[in-house]
Amino acid sequence: MAFAGKWETESQEGYDAFCKLLSIPDDVIAKGRDYKMVTEITQDGNTFSWTQLYPANAKVTNTFSVDKEADMETIGGKKFKATVHMDGGKLSVNFPNYHHTSEIAGCKLIETSISGAVVFKRTSKKI
Incomplete structure (x- = not known):
C-alpha cells in the first residue's frame, strides 16, 4: 500500500530530452x-488505479493488476496492452517507446x- 495516495511533482531530470524523443511539440x-503534475494512486493488494493529471485538465487513468495483461493508454491517447511487474517493491512496465519504473524511496514516489x-526521472512528494 506504499504507493497509495496523492503525489505532486517535486523535481524532474532529463525532461526536455525525453519529451523530444517522444516527438512532443516544443x-x-x-x-x-x-x-507540478499530480498523480493519484489507489492500491488494493496487487491491483492499482494510477491517474496522472496534466496541464489543461488532461488526465490519464490506467488500472492494472500486477503480472496480468491490461489495457493501457499514454498521455497522447495511444492505447496498448502491457503487463506491469513488481520486483522488490518496484513496479515496471514497457510503454511503446520506453521502459518505466516506479518506486517509493525515502517517502518519495x-x-x-x-x-x-x-533517462527521465520524476520525483514526487506526497500531498
Whole structure:
C-alpha cells in the first residue's frame, strides 16, 4: 500500500530530452516543464488505479493488476496492452517507446523512464 495516495511533482531530470524523443511539440514541452503534475494512486493488494493529471485538465487513468495483461493508454491517447511487474517493491512496465519504473524511496514516489540513452526521472512528494 506504499504507493497509495496523492503525489505532486517535486523535481524532474532529463525532461526536455525525453519529451523530444517522444516527438512532443516544443510549446507543449514548455508548458509542462515547470508544471507540478499530480498523480493519484489507489492500491488494493496487487491491483492499482494510477491517474496522472496534466496541464489543461488532461488526465490519464490506467488500472492494472500486477503480472496480468491490461489495457493501457499514454498521455497522447495511444492505447496498448502491457503487463506491469513488481520486483522488490518496484513496479515496471514497457510503454511503446520506453521502459518505466516506479518506486517509493525515502517517502518519495520516484518514476524513471528510459529509452536508449535518454533517462527521465520524476520525483514526487506526497500531498
